[in-house]
Amino acid sequence: MKGSQIQKLSSWVGIDICKAQLDLFSNHPDLKLPASVPNNPTGHQKLLGLIDKLPEVKIIFEATGGYEKPLLLTLQKEQIYATRINPSQVRSFAKAKGLLAKTDKIDAQLLAHYGSIFTPDTTLPIDPELDELQDLIKYRRHIRNQLHREKMQLEHEHSKVVTTFIRRRLTSLQNQLESLTKTITEKARNSEALRPALETLTTVKGVADFTATSLLAAMPELGTLTRKQASALAGVAPINCDSGEMRGRRKTYGGRSEIRQALYMAAVVSSRFEPILRDFYQNLLKNGKAKKVALTAVMRKLLIHLNSLMRKHLEEVSAAS
Numbered sequence: 001m002k003g004s005q006i007q008k009l010s011s012w013v014g015i016d017i018c019k020a021q022l023d024l025f026s027n028h029p030d031l032k033l034p035a036s037v038p039n040n041p042t043g044h045q046k047l048l049g050l051i052d053k054l055p056e057v058k059i060i061f062e063a064t065g066g067y068e069k070p071l072l073l074t075l076q077k078e079q080i081y082a083t084r085i086n087p088s089q090v091r092s093f094a095k096a097k098g099l100l101a102k103t104d105k106i107d108a109q110l111l112a113h114y115g116s117i118f119t120p121d122t123t124l125p126i127d128p129e130l131d132e133l134q135d136l137i138k139y140r141r142h143i144r145n146q147l148h149r150e151k152m153q154l155e156h157e158h159s160k161v162v163t164t165f166i167r168r169r170l171t172s173l174q175n176q177l178e179s180l181t182k183t184i185t186e187k188a189r190n191s192e193a194l195r196p197a198l199e200t201l202t203t204v205k206g207v208a209d210f211t212a213t214s215l216l217a218a219m220p221e222l223g224t225l226t227r228k229q230a231s232a233l234a235g236v237a238p239i240n241c242d243s244g245e246m247r248g249r250r251k252t253y254g255g256r257s258e259i260r261q262a263l264y265m266a267a268v269v270s271s272r273f274e275p276i277l278r279d280f281y282q283n284l285l286k287n288g289k290a291k292k293v294a295l296t297a298v299m300r301k302l303l304i305h306l307n308s309l310m311r312k313h314l315e316e317v318s319a320a321s
Contacts, residue, residue: 011026011028011031011054011056011057011058012026012057012058012059012060012111012112012113012115012116013025013026013028013031013033013051013057013058013059013060013112014026014060014061014107014108014109014110014111014112014113014114014115015059015060015061015071015108015111016061016062016104016105016107016108016111017039017061017062017064017067017068017071018039018064018067018104019039019067020038020039021036021037021038021039021043022036022037022038022039022043022047022071023035023036023104023105023107023108024036024037024047024108025105025108025109025111025112026057026112027112028054028057030053030054031050031051031054031057032050033050034050035105036104039067039070039071041070041074044070044071044074048074048078048080051080057080057081058081058082058083058115058122059075059080059081059082059083060082060083060085060111060112060114060115060120061082061083061084061085061111062084062085062086062087062090062107062111063084063085063086063087064087068084069126072084072123072126073126076123076125076126081122082122082123083115083120083121083122083123084123085111085114085120089114090107090110090111090114093110093113093114093117094110097110124220124221127193127220129187129191129193129194130194130216130217130220132187133184133187133188133213133216133217134217134218136180136183136184136187137184137213137214137217137218137258139180140177140180140181140184141261143173143176143177143180144177146173147170147173147174147177150166150169150170150173151170153166154166154167154170181210184210184213184214185209185210185213188209188212188213188216189209194213194216196313196317197212197216197310197313198212198213198216200309200310200312200313201215201216201306201309201310203309204266204270204274204302204305204306204309205269205270205273205274206265206266206267206268206269206270206271206272206273206274206277206302207266207270207302207306208266211262211263211265211266214258214261214262215259215262215263215306217258218256218258218259218261218262219233219234219256219259219262221233222306222307222310223307223309223310223311223313223314224311224314225307227304227307230303230304230307231300231303231304232255233255233256233259234255234256234259234260234263234299234300234303235255235256235257235259235260236255236260236263236296236299236300236303237255237300259303260299263299263302263303264295264299266302267295267298267299267302268295270298270302271294271295271298277298277301277302280297280298280301281294281295281297281298284297
């Protein structure tokens with residue numbers, strides 16, 4: 001069956017999201033959609049009214065740094081099949097089709113076609129507690145980056161007045177960073193749902209409360225994935241680069257950067273104090289692996305172990321209920 005026929009019979013609705021509006025596209029014969037609706041509660045309700053008569057409809061859109069979140073929450077509340085997809089996957093699909101042009105209308109059409117071909121899974125419901133923690137962790141990362149930039153300012157010569165302002169800002173940012181870290185860990189520890197998971201994950205040396213909380217927020221799927229799925233989602237799985245008799249150097253690629261950020265310092269500490277991971281790390285170095293490569297391998301092994309611990313925890317919770 002040709003791609004155009006697949007699109008024509010598809011119940012997928014592609015939505016290109018921007019700050020002001022939602023550009024819509026569907027080739028379903030029973031679904032008549034306007035070119036766009038506002039990206040606000042009124043526009044979302046209008047969209048719900050349009051798709052209400054077609055229960056099998058599926059919505060697909062790209063992650064846009066937050067502009068898609070209100071729509072996702074609205075669709076999930078109404079139990080409508082909604083998929084938030086990585087933009088790089090859709091762009092690669094466009095290149096595979098030989099489609100170089102990019103407009104909001106084209107992107108909406110492309111998303112609908114992508115959904116009909118690959119039928120991606122629905123996005124997991126947003127947990128309110130994890131959502132708040134994700135927001136706090138994201139802002140903490142922003143403060144940490146600002147702190148780093150201000151510290152770099154002191155490497156250059158400034159007037160006494162400017163230097164005074166820089167040092168004041170450094171103190172303010174450091175206080176905010178410490179306050180945010182404390183708030184994040186306290187919220188996680190005070191959560192009836194998250195506390196048992198934290199206690200499970202922090203049994204591993206190198207994994208403190210903040211690391212465990214960051215990992216749970218960045219990877220809600222932890223404990224439900226296979227070893228390979230967990231490694232790929234984090235972007236720490238070595239990817240082959242072979243052709244014929246040539247065996248290329250394995251590299252890690254893609255994945256969620258926030259998972260790697262949560263794992264990095266834990267892996268550094270675990271490679272020194274967790275006996276199994278310490279021996280694993282040292283053996284890699286003895287075999288000639290670069291420190292960065294060896295540490296990435298420790299991150300992968302640590303993640304697989306934490307995923308296994310979380311799986312057992314979820315099984316115990318399920319059995320108890």
